[in-house]
Amino acid sequence: MADADEEAIRATTTEAPQIETDLSDETQDFRLLNHLNFLSDTSSASLPRRGEKDFEPNPTEFQADVLSASRGAMHNALAHPRIHHPKTQVVGIYAPDGPTPPPQAMVDEKGLGVSSDYCVCVPVPKGQYFKTIGQADRWNRVWLLPEEAMYLMERGSLDIKWPRELSGIDADDVNEPLIPMSLQAAYACLLGRSGLTLERYTVFTGLRRLGYAVVRASGWDDNAQAEDSKNEINKHAYTEPQQRGPGLAGIIGRCFAWLDDPFGTSSTAAGPIVGCGIHRNYTDVYRKLATIPWYDPAKAETRDPLDTDAPFRVIFHVYKPSTPIKKSAWPTPDFRIAVVNAREQTSIPTLAQIGALLESTPLDPPRGEKMDRLMYMRLRHGYRNVVLAVVDQGVTSFLRISDAAFGKEKLYENKGPPTGPKRGGNFRPKKR
Amino acid sequence: MDSQPTLPVPISYISGRYLLFSIDAVTYLRREHNICGVLIGTLPQIPQQNVFLGLPLELMPEEARVLVDRDVACIVDEAKAHDGMKSLLEEDRRQYLRELESQGLHASRILSDRKDQQREQALKKLGEKVKAKAAKAADNASASSAQKDESSSVVDIFDDGSNSASRSANMTPESKLAMAITPATSYPPLPQPTSSSRILSKPEVPLSYPLFAHLHSQGYFLSPGLRFGCQYVAYPGDPLRFHSHFLVVSAEWDQNIDLMDIINGGRLGTGVKKGFLLGGPEKTREDVDSEAERVESVRAFSIEWAGM
């Protein structure tokens, strides 16, 4: 009981519109804020409930009441206003023509150092978000990309204003207050700028809401091409079955192989695949049976990320919340994401498209104690990986694609007990 | 909640997509026209999750088309409409700012009232509890040390409460300051887009539109279906309250259908207690002048695993 009371008191002392740490606190915040809802009626204050649904409508009043209550709760949740406390308000100004210097400043040949893709200026950046969002110029103003500005506005953390010239205010009329942009205005003006589609934005915000840091990758521009594109088939990656590896060890290996197997596969055409020699163990037999070349993703050449075709190219680099980030030097991303609009790309990608996409990501072999031990985990992790975010009219499905190396996992060389979650026939010795 | 927006409802066409920003329009279309769309925006009150999302609402072109065909909605070129900001009259601009300010003041007032109220309630509750405890302690001569600790912590909280009360009392002039507001829509200050130059033609729809419109006319609520491996998911009532009945896939009348796709769909649906609905219009686009005629000619088939 005392706890609940404590919370009630704490809630009153917190400034309402910001600070969301853990989920239970958020619910508390929401209820408080919902009562503040001056645009709609203030009676009910719960999120629409999920899960308990009916099979089909029936003419009962009860069902109608529940539906009406659900819709009311939804209405209230959606009508919640975006308000900015004067003390914590962060203001951004829309810059339709891209970054410009401050009114009195002179720009030398160095320019602003901010790409023209940025289009909202935050003269006084404060708050935690700018750690992973935006780019500062020489005057310590932060410039935002359209998706960053829209995201911050949506979550109620940024008040974007119309610039004077777009809202009918004379340029010299510096005392005239600026008009805030509406959410609708921000979408109308920022969506479609510098390659920002609604699908890309949906993926961006979906990940940001979950706490990931998301930045544009080099493949963002659909038309950006690699300097020298190499589209020929990656022959090196197809491993000959008998190959022992290069160098001296390889030659010696081949020598031994011949001693081992004087009537080797050279006689396959006339006789059985495994040859006519004497076979003392299964490993030799299996090795000879491996006549089909296989693809070794570790040997595939890395491709320029721009040497891929949209939409199957990496456009976002994504970082887990735990990854330390320095905006001046972004670390290696935790995930690479390609965004696909399901209405425009209606078929699954071809092998060539997926191959090129995977080759454009760096080698990421399975490493670590767990991976060394568990074969299925190694296979699932693969040697290169990429995430496809497929967006169907606002609904996103994430698919992880990895380049598995089945050819590298020679089961016949596996001396130990089988690894992985196999049920039957498991003779794993029990540890005592 | 049962508000009725002015018809036709303007649907914002932005960068090739159909969006709604007005909560009244969203609620009305859901209630009266079985149009749900997909919420894609962040809820400012709970921005760190993806379970409950907020405005804007993204509509499928099919949904926008159905509404336009019913004369319930019109399509507005929103980027063009916002050029109107440039020609905003000084008077209108000031009037709009005044309105926002008064709303902001109202918000500040509600917020501080709310705080006062909640604090009072909390203090009252605590006071009662302390009183009850004191009475209990008096009754019980052998007050344990544990109880003492507890009551002292309650007193601490009480102190905290009065501190915060005095803090906010100091803040009073400041909290009278208006909250800045980010409105959801731009109307006002922009005038309602009635001029025909900003109204666009009917949305282009995919070949599956006739089946969509047919099911919608039968009272079904439809959502995008990719996450279920189909084109649309059909619900017998508002998806807020009802489970879906069908995984829907459309085909043209003479389009080749791989039997394996029928089996896959049937199996997929039966696995989640849904039917697989395969259908399409008998007429091709060459046969007719309007999509409406194609909608009339739709035939659909429900498929379920026979269990044998």
Next chain:
Amino acid sequence: MSAIRSEQPCPEPSALSKLIEAADASGNPFSATTLQTLHNLQHQHLWTSLQIHDISTALEASETPSKSPITSSPDDTTLTLISGIPPHRVYTHPDEQLYMLEQGLREDDLKPERLFVIPTAQGQAWSLRRIAAVFDAMSDVQADETAGDGNTAKAEQLVKYYERREKARKTTEWGGKRVLLAMVDKGMGGEGTVVYYVVQEGEVKPRQN
């Protein structure tokens, strides 16, 4: 290779192979798929009173000459249906099930009914036109209702039930026309499995069990 193979004894043809070969030899126009499905219904699912109906004309009628995709495969031009009586009810509409429950009727109380089956094989080209043609043809193929054994204890409820069902048939509230789609696994490595799906005209809500 052939020399080696000839040394080995050829396995005895299966009962199914014999059936298909025999039908072929007698100039029977029905396709191997139809016969295989028939065989499966008869022996695996123990259907009785099996019949084959040729409804090729229905398909031809639905196709305007200009659009008719002329294909060489006999499976595309011939269209046959199989009908028979299953040992147990294959499909009961959810609302029908509810009504039966209210009346205290079980599926076994009802007289067995003739059900239609479309025999198909994996890889065959189908279209909505073809499916619709089957449904349109089904009204011409009249099902002979076999007389039930007349459960006297529930005779009254049964009469009520059949009246109710007749009404439901007209309003299609217990589902529209229905047919079983049988697909024979004949693809690469196909081993002759036959799978069955209930296809009904219109939007028929799914069963919940």
